[in-house]
Amino acid sequence: MAVLNTILYLVVFPGLLFLFVYSTFVEWFDRKVYARLQNRMGPTHTGKSGVLQPIADFVKLMAKEDIVPDLADKKLFSALPVIGLAVVITAGLLLPVWNIDLAAPGPISFPGDLIVILYLLSLPTLILFLAGWSSTNAFSIIGGTRVLTMLFGYEVPLFLAVLSPALLAGSWRLAEIAAFYRAHPLLILVNIIGFGVALIAVQAKLERTPFDIPHAETEIVGGTFTEYSGKKLAFFRLMADIEMVVAAGLLATVFLGGFGGGFLSAFAQFIVKTLFVVFLLAVLRAVTGRVRVDQVVSFAWKWLAPLAVLQLLIVILIKGFVL
Amino acid sequence: MKFNIPIGPQHPALKEPISIRLTVEGEVIQDADLRLGYNHRGVEKLAEEKSWIQNIYLTERICGICSHSHSTCFVQGAEKLLEIEPPRRGLYLRYLVSELERIHSHLLWLGVAGHEAGFDTFFMYTWRDREVVMDLLEMISGNRVHYAINTLGGVRRDLDEDLRKKILEGLVVLKKRSEYYFKIGASEPTFVGRLAGVGRLTLQQAKDFCAVGPMARASGLARDIRKDDPYAFYNEVEFDVATADTCDVLGRTVVRIKELFESYKICEQILRKLPDGPVAVKAPRKAKPNEVVSRYEAPRGENIHYIISNGTEKPERLKVRAPTLANYPATIEILKHGFIADIPLIFAAIDPCICCAERSVEMIDARSGEERTLRFSDLRRMANERRRTLPLQRNVAWPF
Numbered sequence: 001m002a003v004l005n006t007i008l009y010l011v012v013f014p015g016l017l018f019l020f021v022y023s024t025f026v027e028w029f030d031r032k033v034y035a036r037l038q039n040r041m042g043p044t045h046t047g048k049s050g051v052l053q054p055i056a057d058f059v060k061l062m063a064k065e066d067i068v069p070d071l072a073d074k075k076l077f078s079a080l081p082v083i084g085l086a087v088v089i090t091a092g093l094l095l096p097v098w099n100i101d102l103a104a105p106g107p108i109s110f111p112g113d114l115i116v117i118l119y120l121l122s123l124p125t126l127i128l129f130l131a132g133w134s135s136t137n138a139f140s141i142i143g144g145t146r147v148l149t150m151l152f153g154y155e156v157p158l159f160l161a162v163l164s165p166a167l168l169a170g171s172w173r174l175a176e177i178a179a180f181y182r183a184h185p186l187l188i189l190v191n192i193i194g195f196g197v198a199l200i201a202v203q204a205k206l207e208r209t210p211f212d213i214p215h216a217e218t219e220i221v222g223g224t225f226t227e228y229s230g231k232k233l234a235f236f237r238l239m240a241d242i243e244m245v246v247a248a249g250l251l252a253t254v255f256l257g258g259f260g261g262g263f264l265s266a267f268a269q270f271i272v273k274t275l276f277v278v279f280l281l282a283v284l285r286a287v288t289g290r291v292r293v294d295q296v297v298s299f300a301w302k303w304l305a306p307l308a309v310l311q312l313l314i315v316i317l318i319k320g321f322v323l
Numbered sequence: 324m325k326f327n328i329p330i331g332p333q334h335p336a337l338k339e340p341i342s343i344r345l346t347v348e349g350e351v352i353q354d355a356d357l358r359l360g361y362n363h364r365g366v367e368k369l370a371e372e373k374s375w376i377q378n379i380y381l382t383e384r385i386c387g388i389c390s391h392s393h394s395t396c397f398v399q400g401a402e403k404l405l406e407i408e409p410p411r412r413g414l415y416l417r418y419l420v421s422e423l424e425r426i427h428s429h430l431l432w433l434g435v436a437g438h439e440a441g442f443d444t445f446f447m448y449t450w451r452d453r454e455v456v457m458d459l460l461e462m463i464s465g466n467r468v469h470y471a472i473n474t475l476g477g478v479r480r481d482l483d484e485d486l487r488k489k490i491l492e493g494l495v496v497l498k499k500r501s502e503y504y505f506k507i508g509a510s511e512p513t514f515v516g517r518l519a520g521v522g523r524l525t526l527q528q529a530k531d532f533c534a535v536g537p538m539a540r541a542s543g544l545a546r547d548i549r550k551d552d553p554y555a556f557y558n559e560v561e562f563d564v565a566t567a568d569t570c571d572v573l574g575r576t577v578v579r580i581k582e583l584f585e586s587y588k589i590c591e592q593i594l595r596k597l598p599d600g601p602v603a604v605k606a607p608r609k610a611k612p613n614e615v616v617s618r619y620e621a622p623r624g625e626n627i628h629y630i631i632s633n634g635t636e637k638p639e640r641l642k643v644r645a646p647t648l649a650n651y652p653a654t655i656e657i658l659k660h661g662f663i664a665d666i667p668l669i670f671a672a673i674d675p676c677i678c679c680a681e682r683s684v685e686m687i688d689a690r691s692g693e694e695r696t697l698r699f700s701d702l703r704r705m706a707n708e709r710r711r712t713l714p715l716q717r718n719v720a721w722p723f
Contacts, residue, residue: 038447138328142350142663209441210513218336218439218667220328288513290441292664293350295516 009108013267014097014249019089022271023241024054029275030244030282037286054241058234066230073134080134081228081235084127088242091120095249096175097259097266111173114166117250118159121205124243125151128207128214128224131236135227143223146214146293150204153300154211158201160308161194164315165254174250178258188257190318194311195255197304199277202247203284204296206240210288211296248277325353328663332361336439336667339677343670347663355658357651362678370641375401375610376475378638382628383469385643386679388431391424392621393643393679394473396628399554400617401475404610404632413477413602414555419490419593420463420472422586426497427456428622429579429586432674433504436576439667440517445507452500459493462486477603487594494587501583508576518573522657522669525570532653535646536624537582538673540566541574548620560592572665575672608636621646623674645679 012018028043028051035042043050068074093108094117100109125147132144166172168187169180181188204211215223225233252258252273259269291299325348332340340361346354366385370378378401383394395417402409409417430453437445457467464470464480472478508514524534529542539546547564549557565581567574610632617628624646633639650673658669 038444039451040447138326141326142328142347145349209443212441213664216441216664218441219664221335286444287511288442289437289445289511289517290664291513291516292662294662 006106006108009097010093013263014092014095014270016089019092019242019245020238023238023245024058025051026245026248026274026278027054027241028052030278030285033279033282034286037283058238061234061237062231064230064233066232067227069135069137069227071136072227076130076134077227078232080127080131081232081239084124084239085235085242087120087123087127088239088246091117092242092246092249094120094174095246095253095270096178097249097270100175102175102179105173109173109175111171111176113174114162114172114177114254117174117246118162121243121247121250122151122155124239125205131228132214132224135224137227139220139222139226140224142220143214143226146220147207147224149293150207150211150213150296153297154201154204154304157197157300157304157308158205160305160312161198161201162250162254164194164308164312165191167312168315168319170319174253175258178253178260181257182260185257187318188255190314191255191311193307193314195251197308197311198251198255199280199284200304201300202251203281204300206244206247206281208281209285210291212290213293213296216290244278244281245274248274248281251277324348330666330670336670337677338435339675341675341677343658343666345658345663345666350662350664352658352661352663352666355655357655359651359677359680364678367641367643370638372637374636375405375606375608375638378641379473379475380469380471382641382643383471383473385645386676387468388428388676389424389621389623389626389679390469391420391473392619392626393628393645394471395421396617396619396621396626397630397641398473398475399619400615400628400630401610401638402606403615403617404613404630405475405606406611407476407604407606409477410601410604411556411598412481412600413604415593415597416463416478416480416482416602417473418555418557419482419590420460420470420478422589422593423456423460423463423490424470425586425622426583426590427453427460428674429583430456432579432622432671433508433576435671435674436518436572436668437514439671440514442511442514445504445511445514449504452497455493455496455500459490462489474603475606477601479603481602482597487597491591491594494590498584498587501580501587505577505580508580515573518576518668519569519571521572521665522661522672523570524653524657528653528656529570532656533649534624534653535649536621536674537575537578538624538650538653540564541578542570543568546625548618548625552618554619560589562589572668572672609634610636610638623647623676623679624649643679645676647673647676648680650675651680 009015032042043053046052046056068077094113096109105111129144129147132140132147166177168190169177171177171180207214215225225236228236249270256273259266259273325346328345328347330343330345331337332342342358342361344356345352366381370381373381379394379398382397383390385393430449434446434449437443437449460470461467463482463486464472472480524542526543529539529544534542535546543566545564545566550564562585565578565585567577612632612634614631619626626646627644629642631639654670654673658666661669
């Protein structure tokens, strides 16, 4: 039975199949919210209320001609989208969704998986940089360097913000952190600053407005993705969608109490909590304009990092005096 | 590391073909160069082949956004050459459309600025509200883009009481929305952060490079033909020349939003004072030999048409100096030492209308500095010669 459960965990939920279907749904949700906030309709045509539109886009891109630039490093250029997709799906598996035995750590939930998931979520950034760099296109190279420049801004605040709830819970294992906050729901409020910081940092990690600088179309055309087309571009887009799901799932686990109970309960909580995070991300996207890359770095170090440290301080004080 | 990036002739930031070649070091622009000529259509030559009345509709098609500006500028000049005076009601209606066009053009620009700054929500909102003024223009003239309301000696359509009320109602809606945009444009932190301090053009530079329109006014230079050299009835209506002293893209945004309010004011005055009477007089077919310079404040700045008549029913020469052309030198200067991220903003801030600005081919020899204007046949001969003498090239890189 345990073996069957693990296989289900890997392949169906929250594994490959679910991540693919759900990430397209989340993309639709994000697009729809964004569109409604802008007084537009958003996708309407494919499926009910256009819910199949992201899948249609994916299928269409898969069928398109796939061009590799003559001067590009062909092996690297072709391998990067696949590696990126594999990395984010692996990160998705580490989300403690159901079938987690708190007493016995296993391959999908172990002490320190918080660090592993953060690491796996950092890799796509490097992959995007390499993708831009290996395309040997002026716009891609600028896009690639912008990816790395931004990384220096948001990564540290994100780590600090995500680690403070872990400190309060006294565990580096996602499942235990979530269980701790489910047992003490009021303590969720302590981490509200950290949640805000992490939300903004995740927005930057996902390269969405106001941080869509690496592929700012009015400045550098497609940025990192200028030379990518067809299957490879489809993979990159899918990677970005799954990354959004995983990042939303991570925030939901760490800050919103995770997903308790059996399969159905965990499933429902996962959907509701990730959609809530994605909704906040979509609102953030709609109400802001794009900033400049130097503004991102200075904003991150002037505001995000101090706020994350403040959050850490609050957590330490509460842990010392109250608990 | 230094490298060259081409912005255009095809680029997502550009709605029309033009080529800006930039030398960048990291994110900073070291040098900029502008190449024109991708959108040359030979309008001036064509104008010499058409009669005065046909030319109204030709000049209207110089631009898709300020179409009324060009046709009005032409009609103003042509009426002087034909020695006719349009009736008051005709004039009022002509410049009512002109102010409504300014409103639609500025709302359009606000949306473009929002898009270039990556603030798409602002873009969607302004363009939604632009529909209000587009509908008004359609009700007045029957068209949304090329209004075709001008004719020699007046306008082609009259306005009834019902429509007058509708326009006033529309203006109330627009005013309310513009106040909201003023608030957003001046307070949304990411938007202001992107615009403030970008593309600085000092007052002295604005004078030196002969900047026109909102570009000059944002540098504190109160240059507006409606005030400086009032045409039609502009010395009778009350309005202020909107200026800003920040000298940057934020200033240009603020100037345009302020101008929206001035235009609402002018429109209301026009509708309140609208005199009775005919809307047009009959125009003669031929003009005596003469020449005229017609100046007009288009949404983008001063528009100049220079017309020569030779006693026939066609103009001898029509020269168009669109405001965009006047703003190019200043743009190149302020692009230097800016960030790559600011290119679309700086360029969009002049509200470029490339098809307006593409007029004639003038060759300057880089070595001797000699200037000559070439005919099309010469160009074709030179091109053929060059093709014959060149070896066949493969994988040709961008010709920097």
